[in-house]
Amino acid sequence: MTWDIMKPLLETATGETLRMVAWSTLFAVLGGVPLGVLLVLTDRGGLLRNTVVNKAVGAVVNVGRSLPFIILLIALIPFTKAVLGTYIGAEAMIVPLSVGAIPFYARLVETSVREVDHGLTEAVQAMGGSTWTVVRKVLLPQSLPSLVAGLTTTVIALVGYSAMAGTVGGGGLGNLAVTYGYQRFETGLMLVTVALLIVLVTALQLIGDLAVRGLARRGRARTT
Amino acid sequence: MITTTDLRKVYRSRGREVTALDGVDLRVREGEVYGVVGRSGAGKSTLIRCVNLLERPTSGTVTVDGQDITRLAGRDLRRARTRIGMVFQHFNLLTSRTVRANVELPLEILGLAGRERTRKALDLLDLVGLADKANAYPAQLSGGQKQRVGIARALAGDPKVLLSDEATSALDPETTRSILALLRDLNRRLGLTVLLITHEMDVVKAVCDSAALMKGGRVTESGTVAELLATPGSELARELFPVGGDASTPDSTVVDVTFLGETAAQPVISQLARTYNVDVSILGAAMDTVAGKQVGRMRIELPGRFEENVVPIGFLRERGLQVEVAGEEQAAPVVEAVR
Numbered sequence: 383m384t385w386d387i388m389k390p391l392l393e394t395a396t397g398e399t400l401r402m403v404a405w406s407t408l409f410a411v412l413g414g415v416p417l418g419v420l421l422v423l424t425d426r427g428g429l430l431r432n433t434v435v436n437k438a439v440g441a442v443v444n445v446g447r448s449l450p451f452i453i454l455l456i457a458l459i460p461f462t463k464a465v466l467g468t469y470i471g472a473e474a475m476i477v478p479l480s481v482g483a484i485p486f487y488a489r490l491v492e493t494s495v496r497e498v499d500h501g502l503t504e505a506v507q508a509m510g511g512s513t514w515t516v517v518r519k520v521l522l523p524q525s526l527p528s529l530v531a532g533l534t535t536t537v538i539a540l541v542g543y544s545a546m547a548g549t550v551g552g553g554g555l556g557n558l559a560v561t562y563g564y565q566r567f568e569t570g571l572m573l574v575t576v577a578l579l580i581v582l583v584t585a586l587q588l589i590g591d592l593a594v595r596g597l598a599r600r601g602r603a604r605t606t
Numbered sequence: 607m608i609t610t611t612d613l614r615k616v617y618r619s620r621g622r623e624v625t626a627l628d629g630v631d632l633r634v635r636e637g638e639v640y641g642v643v644g645r646s647g648a649g650k651s652t653l654i655r656c657v658n659l660l661e662r663p664t665s666g667t668v669t670v671d672g673q674d675i676t677r678l679a680g681r682d683l684r685r686a687r688t689r690i691g692m693v694f695q696h697f698n699l700l701t702s703r704t705v706r707a708n709v710e711l712p713l714e715i716l717g718l719a720g721r722e723r724t725r726k727a728l729d730l731l732d733l734v735g736l737a738d739k740a741n742a743y744p745a746q747l748s749g750g751q752k753q754r755v756g757i758a759r760a761l762a763g764d765p766k767v768l769l770s771d772e773a774t775s776a777l778d779p780e781t782t783r784s785i786l787a788l789l790r791d792l793n794r795r796l797g798l799t800v801l802l803i804t805h806e807m808d809v810v811k812a813v814c815d816s817a818a819l820m821k822g823g824r825v826t827e828s829g830t831v832a833e834l835l836a837t838p839g840s841e842l843a844r845e846l847f848p849v850g851g852d853a854s855t856p857d858s859t860v861v862d863v864t865f866l867g868e869t870a871a872q873p874v875i876s877q878l879a880r881t882y883n884v885d886v887s888i889l890g891a892a893m894d895t896v897a898g899k900q901v902g903r904m905r906i907e908l909p910g911r912f913e914e915n916v917v918p919i920g921f922l923r924e925r926g927l928q929v930e931v932a933g934e935e936q937a938a939p940v941v942e943a944v945r
Binding site for chain 2: 499501502504505506507508509510511512515519520523524526
């Protein structure tokens with residue numbers, strides 16, 4: 383296979399992968415942050431201690447986390463079809479990817495938020511702050527570097543998941559690697575795909591690390 | 607200003623009950639600095655956290671500035687808390703915010719507009735002597751500076767009451783002195799009522815008008831520092847003002863004499879020696895200023911047993927001195943009830 387044939391295939395597939403990852407990352411944040419915060423707040427010693435809610439949310443998150451993604455992918459086909467009218471293509475894959483990523487990120491958010499010194503929460507309560515104030519002014523800003531680090535991990539996991547999604551008709555680099563590289567023995571294309579994925583993951587990790595370092599610097603700064 | 611009535615707090619965990627507060631009655635007058643001392647585990651931290659309901663008491667009431675705090679919840683409680691400042695042992699500053707933004711936080715909660723917040727925060731930083739550090743991050747400050755930020759932040763809501771939870775316990779002695787001097791200054795200039803808890807007697811000595819001693823969830827002694835020093839057998843007075851020295855022979859009487867105010871100027875010891883022709887040896891003595899008053903304490907030894915010294919001891923008491931005879935004190939434990 384020549385580069386002229388490979389090039390458009392790779393371009394389309396990379397675009398699809400990026401779109402799948404970007405959208406599902408957005409949903410992971412929108413779903414994972416509230417769930418993670420809720421898990422901390424409703425836990426024992428939390429501001430909204432509520433064992434029932436905590437156990438219920440925890441159970442939902444655990445189910446989402448424990449299913450192997452490939453199973454989730456197939457199990458969600460009827461749901462995806464109901465929501466979007468189709469279960470084929472990169473757009474349709476955003477549904478199972480988000481469903482997989484939300485509990486994944488929620489647990490990371492939970493861990494990050496739990497790390498925030500309880501004294502800060504108390505200080506804000508003592509000055510008359512509500513639970514919402516505590517979340518907005520203390521828990522999220524104080525855990526931001528850690529939240530971003532967790533998001534980097536989530537995005538990279540999503541790149542991997544999106545490749546898996548390719549095997550069930552999701553498009554993207556994973557689909558390319560399977561249909562051309564594996565089924566047609568196009569080793570050249572396979573290698574290029576793998577190289578692209580390595581570059582993608584490395585770049586994402588680098589961006590994430592830089593962001594974390596930038597955010598954490600203020601808190602640790604020392605006078606020289 | 608702050609009154610607690612029969613305050614009880616019982617923690618339950620896995621079927622076990624721990625009583626942290628066992629009927630605490632405390633009365634802090636307006637404009638005074640009130641120190642609660644006690645060992646760790648005595649319940650003083652729980653007590654101060656009950657005053658702004660960070661900890662809800664199991665029973666009893668807390669009144670701050672005429673308002674029964676224990677009846678409040680939700681929005682009303684949050685509004686009441688904005689009028690009660692609190693400083694913490696570990697400062698509890700947000701590392702992600704600058705010094706100025708930390709002081710602005712309570713003002714954000716109060717709903718002040720941006721420009722007004724900044725102005726007020728800078729005023730407050732000026733008040734605690736940190737105007738030049740407004741744009742620094744807490745990590746760039748020393749412990750004492752961090753606590754100054756904590757104090758500025760606590761004053762943001764123009765509180766009438768300041769609660770200090772071991773505010774100087776993480777600081778070195780010199781920084782402790784400067785923070786205490788600041789609290790004293792704020793107490794005088796702003797008429798701020800300060801309730802502080804500490805395990806350091808020196809803190810009480812340096813700034814408190816009144817003090818209470820806590821043990822096992824109860825207040826065992828309380829009153830103004832002068833009253834406590836004048837109370838025979840007061841444990842707080844002894845701890846505030848320790849005089850050492852043991853009897854040289856078992857056949858002698860050891861007497862602790864406390865001079866308060868003008869009695870400090872009288873030459874009682876030489877009068878005693880001359881009038882009764884006894885040899886007085888001084889085992890230990892100290893003069894100090896406690897809560898702005900000159901106080902002296904002396905441990906003297908008189909030859910012979912207590913029975914032989916009843917008359918000279920009576921003489922000292924007649925002179926208006928507070929006299930405690932060693933060995934007698936256990937027989938007279940004093941618990942002063944607070945109204």
